[in-house]
Amino acid sequence: MVLRLAWLALATAVSSVAGLTAIQQLNLGGHFAQESAVSLRDPRGLEIWPLFPTGEVPNERFGLEENHVAPNMKDLVGMFCAPGETTGNWYYNVTIPGLLPMLVDKSNPLFKDAAVIVVPGGGHSFLAWTKEGVEIGEWLNSIGISAFVLKYEVPETTVNFTRSVLNLQRAMSLVREKAPEFGLNASRIGVIGFSAGGGVAVRGNSLLDKLYDKVDEADSQSHLPDFQLLVYGNSGQGGVPISPMPTFIAHTSTDICCPVKQALDYYQLMSKLAPTELHIFPDGGHGFGSCRSYPEKWYEVCTWPDRAQMFLEQQVLHIPSQKSKR
Numbered sequence: 001m002v003l004r005l006a007w008l009a010l011a012t013a014v015s016s017v018a019g020l021t022a023i024q025q026l027n028l029g030g031h032f033a034q035e036s037a038v039s040l041r042d043p044r045g046l047e048i049w050p051l052f053p054t055g056e057v058p059n060e061r062f063g064l065e066e067n068h069v070a071p072n073m074k075d076l077v078g079m080f081c082a083p084g085e086t087t088g089n090w091y092y093n094v095t096i097p098g099l100l101p102m103l104v105d106k107s108n109p110l111f112k113d114a115a116v117i118v119v120p121g122g123g124h125s126f127l128a129w130t131k132e133g134v135e136i137g138e139w140l141n142s143i144g145i146s147a148f149v150l151k152y153e154v155p156e157t158t159v160n161f162t163r164s165v166l167n168l169q170r171a172m173s174l175v176r177e178k179a180p181e182f183g184l185n186a187s188r189i190g191v192i193g194f195s196a197g198g199g200v201a202v203r204g205n206s207l208l209d210k211l212y213d214k215v216d217e218a219d220s221q222s223h224l225p226d227f228q229l230l231v232y233g234n235s236g237q238g239g240v241p242i243s244p245m246p247t248f249i250a251h252t253s254t255d256i257c258c259p260v261k262q263a264l265d266y267y268q269l270m271s272k273l274a275p276t277e278l279h280i281f282p283d284g285g286h287g288f289g290s291c292r293s294y295p296e297k298w299y300e301v302c303t304w305p306d307r308a309q310m311f312l313e314q315q316v317l318h319i320p321s322q323k324s325k326r
């Protein structure tokens with residue numbers, strides 16, 4: 001109960017400083033640390049909400065040492081899937097899952113009442129935290145949408161998605177519960193998944209039940225997203241969604257890590273169930289993220305955020321296209 005209150009206090013503190021950029025929040029770390037028994041930080045010092053109270057991570061694993069490091073060019077997954085990746089940080093050995101809030105303040109003229117949980121990739125062995133997490137949150141904030149970057153448990157040794165999916169289920173439930181406090185519409189909470197993170201998203205939305213025992217009232221909230229975006233997502237892992245939602249898919253023909261056939265097959269499945277769009281680019285490979293690191297090389301594919309913005313405005317926010325400010 002004490003920890004539960006700590007989480008609420010933390011959330012309130014974050015809400016009151018919403019509107020600051022992620023970098024500005026850096027300076028508030030000391031303040032948050034006093035509010036919570038659990039102090040988690042991302043590599044830039046930003047406060048991360050724990051997903052579960054201390055000692056209540058389901059089947060908590062021990063003996064792994066969490067590490068955040070510059071991309072390791074010798075990592076086989078990284079080398080194979082995103083050889084151009086050299087910027088930012090990766091997370092290894094995540095055993096205490098969390099959520100990095102990146103909120104847009106209600107007073108911001110760009111404010112929209114939707115939020116997206118960002119699920120980075122990394123082949124279930126690490127998290128591409130900067131490129132497929134924080135930078136994506138910054139992009140969403142720039143178009144008025146709040147973001148929550150999911151720090152899910154890796155490595156997933158069995159790759160049966162138990163840990164990563166239950167982390168996403170819990171994150172979705174927490175964000176829904178807190179939605180009114182942040183001025184968010186609890187029916188406009190979606191997910192964006194990159195690579196393995198896309199696999200977590202599509203797997204998660206095909207499960208009716210939560211994969212963990214109820215921890216607190218937040219778990220009365222649905223864990224199913226209202227919309228989803230998959231960017232070079234491993235959608236081959238997906239089943240039929242429990243509640244079909246508008247879906248945006250961006251992929252390239254030259255993806256050797258998650259073959260484009262996965263995107264085509266998932267489009268075939270989803271388009272029968274809900275508004276679904278599929279963007280296939282001829283070049284760009286895998287792992288381009290928001291494209292900040294690869295702007296010249298893969299120019300066309302780097303329009304995906306513009307297309308995703310239009311999807312969000314039309315399928316989620318229901319802003320008539322002629323009125324959307326672009």
Ligand SMILES: *[C@@H]1O[C@H](CO)[C@@H](O)[C@H](O)[C@H]1NC(C)=O
Pocket residue numbers: 063064065066067092093
């Ligand atoms: C992950 O934890 C294991 C076990 O402690 C350790 O051997 C390994 O070096 C860690 N990985 C990284 C990248 O820190």
Ligand SMILES: *[C@@H]1O[C@H](CO)[C@@H](O)[C@H](O)[C@H]1NC(C)=O
Pocket residue numbers: 158160161162
């Ligand atoms: C998945 O992994 C979890 C945790 O290791 C294990 O308890 C569960 O039985 C596994 N499920 C399947 C279907 O293999």
Ligand SMILES: *[C@@H]1O[C@H](CO)[C@@H](O)[C@H](O)[C@H]1NC(C)=O
Pocket residue numbers: 185186187188316
């Ligand atoms: C919340 O979002 C849902 C789904 O888009 C919409 O039907 C509803 O009107 C919204 N509620 C408010 C108060 O805007």
